[in-house]
Amino acid sequence: MDYEKFCSQILDAESKIRFATVYDEWATRVGGGMRKGIENLLSERAENELVNLSILDWKAHKSMSKWLGNTKYTLAEYDKVKRFSFYLGDDFLLLVSAEKDVDTNVVVDHVIKLYYKNQE
Numbered sequence: 393m394d395y396e397k398f399c400s401q402i403l404d405a406e407s408k409i410r411f412a413t414v415y416d417e418w419a420t421r422v423g424g425g426m427r428k429g430i431e432n433l434l435s436e437r438a439e440n441e442l443v444n445l446s447i448l449d450w451k452a453h454k455s456m457s458k459w460l461g462n463t464k465y466t467l468a469e470y471d472k473v474k475r476f477s478f479y480l481g482d483d484f485l486l487l488v489s490a491e492k493d494v495d496t497n498v499v500v501d502h503v504i505k506l507y508y509k510n511q512e
Contacts, residue, residue, distance in 0.1 A: 398510050
């Protein structure tokens with residue numbers, strides 16, 4: 393999959409999405425980034441820490457899959473933004489942040505549809 397294209401499509405799908413980036417299991421960015429013109433709310437250090445914590449959470453969810461099934465996504469809502477983690481199989485994690493007032497269902501539907509469309 394072309395993860396740069398995938399993340400661009402996510403940003404194009406909803407104007408309230410601030411950030412869409414795919415990481416591998418070692419927290420290496422493989423595609424995506426911040427929407428142009430949007431200021432990052434996190435310092436580089438804080439962003440790296442959040443990515444690493446998200447990777448640990450992803451690995452914990454994978455270990456529970458034999459009992460609960462595969463995790464599709466998780467959501468954290470903060471005072472300023474919503475942060476989504478989408479589990480793209482066993483190898484990649486998509487992190488998406490959006491304005492707090494974004495419709496959660498719209499974001500989830502767009503991302504899942506785009507993911508399967510890009511699998512074809």
